[in-house]
Amino acid sequence: MFDEMQGSTESLQAVRPTYAALWDWLGEIKPEILDVRRREAELLFRRIGITFAVYGDPEAQERLIPFDVIPRILSAAEWDVLHRGLEQRVKAINAFIADIYHRREILKAGVLPEDIVFQNPVFRPEMNGQKVPHDIYVHIAGIDIVRTDAETFYVLEDNARAPSGVSYMLDNREIMLRLFPELFARYRIAPVENYPDELLQTLKSVAPPTASADPTVVLLTPGAYNSAYYEHSFLADKLGVELVEGRDLVVKDEIVYMRTTQGLKRVDVVYRRVDDDFLDPLVFRPDSTLGVPGLMSAHEAGNVTLANAVGTGIADDKAIYSYMPQILQFYLGEAPILKNVPTWRCRENDHLAYVLEHLEELVVKEVHGSGGYGMLIGPKSDQATIAAFRAKLKLAPRNFVAQPTLALSTCPTCVDAGIAPRHVDLRPFVLAGRDRIRIVPGGLTRVALQKGSLVVNSSQGGGTKDTWVLDR
Amino acid sequence: MLSRTADNLYWLARCIERAEYLARILDTTLRLTALPLAYVGPSNEWQSAVATAGCVEAFSAAYGEANEQTVTHFLAFSAANPSSIRNCFENARLNARAVRPALTVEMWDTINGAWLELKKWGDGPSSRQDFASFLRWVVESSLRFDGSAYRTMLRNDAYWFSRLGVYIERADNTARILDVKYHLLLPAIEPIGGPLDYFQWTAILRSVSALTAYHWVYRENVKPWLVAELLILRDEMPRSLASCYENLVQNLDRIGRAYGRQGSAQRQARTIRARLENSRIEDIFQAGLHEFLGEFITSNNQVGAAVTQQYLV
Numbered sequence: 001m002f003d004e005m006q007g008s009t010e011s012l013q014a015v016r017p018t019y020a021a022l023w024d025w026l027g028e029i030k031p032e033i034l035d036v037r038r039r040e041a042e043l044l045f046r047r048i049g050i051t052f053a054v055y056g057d058p059e060a061q062e063r064l065i066p067f068d069v070i071p072r073i074l075s076a077a078e079w080d081v082l083h084r085g086l087e088q089r090v091k092a093i094n095a096f097i098a099d100i101y102h103r104r105e106i107l108k109a110g111v112l113p114e115d116i117v118f119q120n121p122v123f124r125p126e127m128n129g130q131k132v133p134h135d136i137y138v139h140i141a142g143i144d145i146v147r148t149d150a151e152t153f154y155v156l157e158d159n160a161r162a163p164s165g166v167s168y169m170l171d172n173r174e175i176m177l178r179l180f181p182e183l184f185a186r187y188r189i190a191p192v193e194n195y196p197d198e199l200l201q202t203l204k205s206v207a208p209p210t211a212s213a214d215p216t217v218v219l220l221t222p223g224a225y226n227s228a229y230y231e232h233s234f235l236a237d238k239l240g241v242e243l244v245e246g247r248d249l250v251v252k253d254e255i256v257y258m259r260t261t262q263g264l265k266r267v268d269v270v271y272r273r274v275d276d277d278f279l280d281p282l283v284f285r286p287d288s289t290l291g292v293p294g295l296m297s298a299h300e301a302g303n304v305t306l307a308n309a310v311g312t313g314i315a316d317d318k319a320i321y322s323y324m325p326q327i328l329q330f331y332l333g334e335a336p337i338l339k340n341v342p343t344w345r346c347r348e349n350d351h352l353a354y355v356l357e358h359l360e361e362l363v364v365k366e367v368h369g370s371g372g373y374g375m376l377i378g379p380k381s382d383q384a385t386i387a388a389f390r391a392k393l394k395l396a397p398r399n400f401v402a403q404p405t406l407a408l409s410t411c412p413t414c415v416d417a418g419i420a421p422r423h424v425d426l427r428p429f430v431l432a433g434r435d436r437i438r439i440v441p442g443g444l445t446r447v448a449l450q451k452g453s454l455v456v457n458s459s460q461g462g463g464t465k466d467t468w469v470l471d472r
Numbered sequence: 473m474l475s476r477t478a479d480n481l482y483w484l485a486r487c488i489e490r491a492e493y494l495a496r497i498l499d500t501t502l503r504l505t506a507l508p509l510a511y512v513g514p515s516n517e518w519q520s521a522v523a524t525a526g527c528v529e530a531f532s533a534a535y536g537e538a539n540e541q542t543v544t545h546f547l548a549f550s551a552a553n554p555s556s557i558r559n560c561f562e563n564a565r566l567n568a569r570a571v572r573p574a575l576t577v578e579m580w581d582t583i584n585g586a587w588l589e590l591k592k593w594g595d596g597p598s599s600r601q602d603f604a605s606f607l608r609w610v611v612e613s614s615l616r617f618d619g620s621a622y623r624t625m626l627r628n629d630a631y632w633f634s635r636l637g638v639y640i641e642r643a644d645n646t647a648r649i650l651d652v653k654y655h656l657l658l659p660a661i662e663p664i665g666g667p668l669d670y671f672q673w674t675a676i677l678r679s680v681s682a683l684t685a686y687h688w689v690y691r692e693n694v695k696p697w698l699v700a701e702l703l704i705l706r707d708e709m710p711r712s713l714a715s716c717y718e719n720l721v722q723n724l725d726r727i728g729r730a731y732g733r734q735g736s737a738q739r740q741a742r743t744i745r746a747r748l749e750n751s752r753i754e755d756i757f758q759a760g761l762h763e764f765l766g767e768f769i770t771s772n773n774q775v776g777a778a779v780t781q782q783y784l785v
Binding site: 046047223224229232234235236242243244245247248258259260261262 | 473474475477478566569572573581584585586588628633727731736783784785
């Protein structure tokens with residue numbers, strides 16, 4: 001397997017140049033000092049209150065995401081490829097969504113079957129023909145990337161709804177700077193701290209044309225009990241915008257206002273971290289208390305920008321994911337720079353037959369699943385689990401896709417027994433504004449802390465690392 | 473700023489203030505009950521502590537008898553009592569968490585740190601000594617919170633709203649403790665100056681941390697009408713009703729100036745302050761201390777309601 005520091009997990013080949021200085025440093029630093037710093041890092045995280053909630057686990061209402069102090073390093077050349085690939089992908093995603101809710105050229109051309117769009121629960125008929133300001137649907141995307149060797153990066157998932165994790169990217173860097181100043185002396189690392197600034201510029205750039213020159217942006221959160229609440233308050237703080245809940249907003253005459261101590265104040269851009277379903281009880285789930293009645297009417301009147309727009313789930317669905325290379329080709333006329341993982345759609349009979357025959361070697365995922373739940377990792381499962389999953393799959397094949405088990409790259413990681421390779425992925429954050437696309441160099445590296453595990457999700461024992469993109 | 477943010481800041485400050493007050497009441501009660509009966513009389517100090525905390529009904533519904541065990545548990549650790557010290561800290565942190573961007577790192581650290589520390593105490597102390605150090609810790613946490621707010625917060629509406637919470641809660645607490653003990657302060661009952669009264673009066677002073685202040689202000693033995701005067705009318709005494717209203721008016725005026733308009737909260741607060749400024753303790757006793765305090769508690773609540781109405785919803 002490919003190890004990002006040593007080249008291979010089986011045998012030590014030459015240390016890869018990006019990791020050379022880290023390798024030396026790891027050789028010099030005393031294990032007990034590393035241990036002290038690890039504990040310091042945990043203390044810092046706990047004190048700042050960076051916690052997340054795990055649903056359905058009352059014992060651990062607030063838990064820390066484990067942080068690994070050994071950074072993950074990418075060279076400038078590697079980042080270049082990623083950057084271009086991400087930009088390309090997000091452009092295509094935005095073109096695709098705009099097309100789906102308007103002219104539907106791609107369906108007319110037969111690139112993908114209609115029912116995969118129209119029968120998809122994340123497709124929002126309410127958005128049909130609705131204009132969104134500046135035709136941008138996805139303003140913030142978190143694209144999950146994995147690596148299998150020195151040259152090959154795959155996109156594993158496009159998160160086009162409300163990707164989270166960026167606060168960890170920022171905090172991880174802060175904590176590393178505090179704990180390991182001597183390590184930073186050995187590298188020139190591209191900064192990530194300007195992310196909030198870039199995000200604010202992006203959000204202001206997409207304000208509706210009716211807004212004033214200095215539009216009012218708010219961040220809409222479901223509230224303090226949401227698992228990502230820390231991130232919401234963190235971002236609002238860094239952006240210098242109000243962190244609002246549904247009850248803080250009110251719509252009058254198709255204009256959105258927030259309730260302030262000085263009366264109502266007009267809102268132009270809502271960076272919303274509330275799911276489509278809960279956004280407006282008059283249009284979506286009527287029992288939602290998290291949303292704002294009338295918000296969609298204000299949107300339809302062109303008086304507010306929702307970031308991301310409603311209905312973007314259609315672009316991060318796992319069945320539609322499998323068509324991404326064709327989607328890119330269709331809108332941009334370009335071959336994808338980042339690879340797609342080959343995907344079998346169980347809705348198609350021949351694909352299903354193949355999947356059922358090869359369950360032991362495949363990863364099978366729910367089309368609408370997330371958080372690493374409800375999936376089968378064939379090579380890591382026993383016969384009973386596979387049999388049970390086979391039954392589930394046969395019952396509702398449309399709900400599943402399958403992919404080969406990728407040999408995810410590993411990175412050196414602090415574990416109880418010392419330093420050992422662990423599998424990682426990467427989630428860079430892509431910002432699409434009216435003027436241009438912005439990507440802060442780096443992202444969130446997630447690491448599967450269990451030996452051999454491929455599941456990096458924080459809800460299932462994954463940790464995070466600081467991600468360094470080296471300056472040229 | 474968002475009305476909800478202002479509301480959270482206001483209640484955050486109230487919760488912390490209340491936790492400190494409860495800790496002081498419990499501390500005073502422990503002291504009183506440690507004295508021989510001859511010094512404190514036959515009254516049930518634990519019952520009186522519950523009355524001072526303003527939760528007699530909730531207490532009697534949950535427990536039968538007021539004694540050290542039931543009252544300390546109810547006022548300090550009970551999860552069922554919405555204003556136990558534990559719940560004050562829980563609510564303070566919930567409010568703080570909801571407005572994290574509006575707090576400074578130091579304030580958040582204080583509240584979050586206190587909340588984490590609270591878990592160590594579990595369901596109660598293992599001994600009296602343990603309990604005493606718990607109470608000290610509560611008071612210290614409150615002081616730290618106050619200090620960090622004072623030293624690190626921007627002087628803008630966020631700060632002013634949190635101050636409003638402090639002073640409305642503090643005024644309520646001071647008035648309540650005086651009201652529960654008012655019969656001890658009535659000068660009609662002669663002779664006074666016996667050991668019994670002395671310990672009760674100093675207990676009142678102690679529970680609002682004013683014992684030393686009393687001696688500095690009056691340079692006299694502890695006398696009931698002076699105790700009342702100190703806690704109602706002297707504005708140099710930070711927990712007196714006069715001082716609370718001095719500060720309330722000041723902070724409400726700042727908000728009014730910053731927003732360019734004022735309303736009934738400002739007017740009501742000024743009326744109360746004027747009344748306190750123009751009163752003499754003799755007149756208050758003449759008209760009835762209990763009536764005076766009852767009226768004060770009601771109008772203080774009305775100011776709280778006016779603040780809510782005007783800014784927080």
